[in-house]
Amino acid sequence: MRALKKVAVLICATAMAGSLAACGGSNSSSGGSKDGKPSGEISFQTWNLKNDKYTPYFKNLISAYEKSHPGTTIKWIDQPSDNYEQKLSADAAANSLPDIIDAGPSLMYGLAKAGALMNISKEAPKAQNNYYKNAWDAVTFKGKDIEEGAYGFPWYVNDGPTYYNTELMQKCGLDPNKLPVTWDDYFSQADTMVKSGCGAYMSTMLGGAVDDYASAGIPIMNKDHTKYIFNSPKAVKHLQRFVDLFNKKGIPPEALSAQWSQQGEFFQKGSIVAMGGSAYSAADFKQNSPDLYKHLAVGTKISDQGKSASLAYEMLAVNAQTKNKTLALDFVQYVTNAKNQLAFAKKSNTFPSSKGGLDDPYYANIDTSDVQGKALKVTLNSVKTGYSSRPAEFTDANGKDYLQQQAALALQGKQTAKESLDKAVKYANEKLQ
Numbered sequence: 001m002r003a004l005k006k007v008a009v010l011i012c013a014t015a016m017a018g019s020l021a022a023c024g025g026s027n028s029s030s031g032g033s034k035d036g037k038p039s040g041e042i043s044f045q046t047w048n049l050k051n052d053k054y055t056p057y058f059k060n061l062i063s064a065y066e067k068s069h070p071g072t073t074i075k076w077i078d079q080p081s082d083n084y085e086q087k088l089s090a091d092a093a094a095n096s097l098p099d100i101i102d103a104g105p106s107l108m109y110g111l112a113k114a115g116a117l118m119n120i121s122k123e124a125p126k127a128q129n130n131y132y133k134n135a136w137d138a139v140t141f142k143g144k145d146i147e148e149g150a151y152g153f154p155w156y157v158n159d160g161p162t163y164y165n166t167e168l169m170q171k172c173g174l175d176p177n178k179l180p181v182t183w184d185d186y187f188s189q190a191d192t193m194v195k196s197g198c199g200a201y202m203s204t205m206l207g208g209a210v211d212d213y214a215s216a217g218i219p220i221m222n223k224d225h226t227k228y229i230f231n232s233p234k235a236v237k238h239l240q241r242f243v244d245l246f247n248k249k250g251i252p253p254e255a256l257s258a259q260w261s262q263q264g265e266f267f268q269k270g271s272i273v274a275m276g277g278s279a280y281s282a283a284d285f286k287q288n289s290p291d292l293y294k295h296l297a298v299g300t301k302i303s304d305q306g307k308s309a310s311l312a313y314e315m316l317a318v319n320a321q322t323k324n325k326t327l328a329l330d331f332v333q334y335v336t337n338a339k340n341q342l343a344f345a346k347k348s349n350t351f352p353s354s355k356g357g358l359d360d361p362y363y364a365n366i367d368t369s370d371v372q373g374k375a376l377k378v379t380l381n382s383v384k385t386g387y388s389s390r391p392a393e394f395t396d397a398n399g400k401d402y403l404q405q406q407a408a409l410a411l412q413g414k415q416t417a418k419e420s421l422d423k424a425v426k427y428a429n430e431k432l433q
Contacts, residue, residue, distance in 0.1 A: 038327035039071035043098035044335075050078035057347055065334055074331060092116045099322040100332050102155070105138055108317050109392035112141050112151040118318040121149035124329055130337070134387045135353035138313040141392055143225035144432065152317035153336045154353035156345055159311050159386060160278040161378040162302065163285070167295040168270050172198035179299035180274075183216050186302045187241050193273060194248045203274040204255040204263050205302075206411055207242035208404035211310040214389030215303040221391050228399070228428045231421035239410060239417040246411040256408040258401060268292055276301070279379035280349045282372040298374040301382060308386030313353065351383045358384055399428030 049058065062074045077098055079087055085107055091097045097116060101108075111117050120127055121140070128136045128150065135154035142148035166176035173196040180186040190202040205212060210220055210230070218235045221228050245251055252272065254260045267275040268289045286293045301308040316336060322328045334340065341352035342360055351358060363380050367373045394400055406420040415423075 037069045037072075038324070038330045039069055040324045040327050041073040041075065042100065042322065042324050042328050042331060043075045043077055044100045044331065045077040045079060045098035046102045047079055047084055048081040049102075050076075054347065057344060061335065061340060065331060069327075072327065095321070097319045097321075099319050099324065099328045100335075101317045101319065102314065103317070104312070104314055105141075105388070105392035106390075106395045108139075108152055108315060109141055109146075109395075111317070113146045116320055117151045118320045118322070118325075118329075119147055119149035119151060120153065120318070123318075123325070124333070127153065127333060130333070130355055131353050132355055132358075134311065135313060138311070138388045139315045141225075143393060152315035153332055155314045155316050155336055156341065156348060156350035157311055157313045157353050157383055158278060158350045159301070159308050159379050159382040160276060160281065161375050161382070162274050162276050162299045163267070163281065163375075164274050164297040164299060165267065165270060165272075165292065165295055166297045168198070168200055168273050169297075172196045172200055172273060174273070176297055179297060180302060181300060182304050183238070183241070183302055184304075187245065190245050190250045191248070194245075194250045200270070201252045201266070201272045202245065202250045203272055203276075204252060204266070205242070205276075206246065206251055206255055206407055207239040208407035210390045210394060210400070210403070211301075212242075213238060214309040215301065215305060217304050220389060220394070225391065225393070226432070228394075228425045228432065231418070231425040235421055236418045239407060239421060242407070243411050243413075243417055247413075251411070256411060258404050258408075274299075277375075278349075279376045280372075282375045286372070293371060296371045298371060298378050300378055301386075306385075308382040309389035311383060311386045311388045313388055314350075351380065393432060394428065398431040399424065402427045 044062075046058070058076055062076055066072050066074060084103075088097070088101065088103065088107065088111065092111060092114065101111075101117075108117060131154045135157060136150060139152045139154050140148070140150045162179075164176065164179055169176045172193040174189050174192060180189050186202070193200065193202055207213075213230050213235055214220055216234070216238050218230060218232060218238060220230045242251065252266065254262065254266075263272070263275055266272045268285075270292075282293070282296065282298070285296060301310060303309060316332050318325075318328045318332055336354060338352065338354040338356050341354045342357045342362070344350075345352045345357065346362060358380065366377050366380065368377050390400070403424040406415075406424045409415050410417045410420040
């Protein structure tokens, strides 16, 4: 199961001038009502979920709904990961978006801004009472040229702990019983590690992600989402701490490349002290690196706020031009209700966004006697208290990748921390306009 789907902002074809009609359309029937229940036919599209693991779940889910709603047909469509965002963009331009769409907030934002998605806050205003506040906030968009509102229903969510190699910590003069919690803790321990001469790196974090700033209490955008502001003096000071650590050889040079993907290998061979992962990374460590697994400790995400800023939400949106609005709204809330979200979360190693799901006995009785249980418990607490700090409009193309590039230039001494953040903010604001 992907912990976080790679997404990109979408807009309708420029030639269509962004009109609502150009981004709508559905071939589903208008339906009706039988025994007071909506009926008819709608299409429901998921993202890379048709396989041996998930197909039985969706078939049973849909069958149960159709059985309780006579005269109803739910046409399940699943699209592979490759070029998913381009497929949605093409469907929007061709007036053929499915009635219900699965994606993350960053991808949904472009569709919503183009008028292709239903504003749930207007069409089903009471629905937000069924989901956790931070989950609802994650699917709520606002800003320039977009009507404020929730443009979908929160589905599953994930996050993860920070894993530490305790054997390496001891070698580097660190106390495995005092894992860093705040950024002051983190940089203080990193300095101790460097001075020990153990030859290891602290982690691959380099100040190139929104989470790095939000978790330090640094605002990313203004309140009305019309301007990025993560180049404040506090933000510059924060990036400078990464620059200083890099100069002390506390961050691996390989981390400067956005294409570098060997963080796990570095951690498993004992080159870095700490690595972020999902709640279920521990199972991979146990299978692939049993010697490392014996020396793993699990800590929270580094944060000055006492909570994680890196929650990743998935959502289900409704086509603004669906011909069976009543059925689409009813079915999407059925898929995302507490019972069905919990069932899917158990199967997919994620967590539910519907109220009450995180208090289910399934999570309350986590066995924390081993690393896997501890990781699950830490992640559960993160999901309960944390939030998603990355604005939906801050996509790969609209500033996310550029911030990473500018931070890397600062670490290499090619420009100052202030210049890097000023450039990143300027670029993101230009894209926002």
